[in-house]
Amino acid sequence: MSVHKEKSATPLKAPILPDIVLQHIQQAAFLWAQRDVLLAEDLPDNDIVAGVDRRLEIDLDGVRVAGHATWPLILAAYDEFPQKGELFLVSWAAIEFADTERVGQAIELGRISGDGVRGLIGALAWHKPAAISSLVRDWIDAHDEFKRFLAVSACVEHGVDPMQRLAGLLRDPEPRVRAVGLRLAGKLKRTALFNDLRGGLDDREESVRFWAAWALGELGSGDLATPELRKVATGGGDHALTALRSAVKAAPDNDIRAWMGALLRSSETAPLAVRGAGMMGDRAILPWLVVQMSNPALAVAAGASLLELFPEARQADDLFTLDPVRAGRTFEEHFGDDSVRLPLADKVKEWALSKGFYAQAR
Incomplete structure (x- = not known):
């Protein structure tokens, strides 16, 4: 923006x-x-x-x-x-x-x-919108599908509602236009377009189906959105984290906890469960997160969840490292020369105790 x-x-x-x-x-x-x-x-x-x-x-x-x-x-x-x-x-x-x-x-x-x-x-x-408004007006009705894609993308970036044109964009022959149009409809919470959003769940293009589900989630229709969102979240593609966050938001807590429990039982999806747990907003899971930080396969997700639940951790010194060697031999073997942001479990625990966060978690 x-x-x-x-x-x-x-x-x-x-x-x-x-x-x-x-x-x-x-x-x-x-x-x-x-x-x-x-x-x-x-x-x-x-x-x-x-x-x-x-x-x-x-x-x-x-x-x-x-x-x-x-x-x-x-x-x-x-x-x-x-x-x-x-x-x-x-x-x-x-x-x-x-x-x-x-x-x-x-x-x-x-x-x-x-x-x-x-x-x-x-x-x-x-x-600013004023600098591009004439371009967007020309492009949004253009025969050129790429210009239509640029126009609706600009509307998404600035949160601008193209009003009656949006319905047509959701049925555009170009998949990219449909996908970005659905994203815009969800961002603007255009409830009048509910049937078009629901129809997007049956689209032949995966990106269109995802943004249709995301938009439905934004409109509060989590029952319709959840299957596609969970599918995308566990698929590991570019939209996996966005889908995870939307899926967490779309369903009741009990359903989400059951889903997270199922994800934890597989080594492939366990990092997703650790990350999703942080999206649920429950600070009481902090001791459990610290335990996950000792597992190289889960540490990155646990660190991200820590920052989501405790934004103040960004200002603390030495809670994270980009050098796997500092985290221990198992981390060095797991990550090799990769530079990743790893939480240091002992440092995080020490910091959390000093702030009284462990006491709050009991």
């Missing part, structure tokens, strides 16, 4: 310093890509993301000040490294400078970029 101050894009007549501007371009692309990775984490650290945002805005200011003369440098940076961060900058600059031709160029780059299209959507999210 855009919380950033828009500035006018008045190009300077004085020549730019290419080396300095290129540094701004490269750093902005890197920072946005870093931001995207941070936001994709389980429980992103909003303070860290805010710090990245401040640094990113400084580099975008450098591009703003240099104006249209930056365009060859922006394209050169993309040609050298055609990734999502660079596409973000191409798209952001095209919109910032209100250049219709360059916006079209960004669209074509996004069309062929695969997952890199996140950079184009990220640029739409970064700009």
Whole structure:
């Protein structure tokens, strides 16, 4: 979502310093890509993301000040490294400078970029709605399915309701449009579209079925949503954690506890159960979580659940490590050279005792 101050894009007549501007371009692309990775984490650290945002805005200011003369440098940076961060900058600059031709160029780059299209959507999210409203109005009814996808994606990012158009988007021939439209309907809690959401559960595309279930969960129809949500959660795909959170929210506590118990009985799904337990909001499970932290297969999930239940743990020193060696030989053997955020069970227990959280759990 855009919380950033828009500035006018008045190009300077004085020549730019290419080396300095290129540094701004490269750093902005890197920072946005870093931001995207941070936001994709389980429980992103909003303070860290805010710090990245401040640094990113400084580099975008450098591009703003240099104006249209930056365009060859922006394209050169993309040609050298055609990734999502660079596409973000191409798209952001095209919109910032209100250049219709360059916006079209960004669209074509996004069309062929695969997952890199996140950079184009990220640029739409970064700009204020007023800066992209005319584009979205043109795209949402376009014959081009990719433009319709971009339009509804922008609506999701800004929480904008396309009103009567949304029903048509839920029946769009393009699966990506249907999926994002369902996500938007759920986010906006469009109860009038209930039948369309329910119909999405029978869609041939998995992503459409998932977002239909998620949207139904947001509307309080957990009985309809639960089977698909649990299927996606245990499937281990990109939406597994989102599905898990929605599934926990959609069913009564007793049903969720029974499901978690079943998941714990399998080594493949036990980490999901540990993570789901933290989503239920019961701080009394803290001693049990500390026990799970001693198991390499469950420690990452237990650490995430700790942070969900006790956000104040982020400010505590030395509760986590990125070095499996510090956690012990079994962790070193399990993770090898992988860098993962592991809770240190003894440190967590010591911290929890000092705060009185164990006493509260009894």
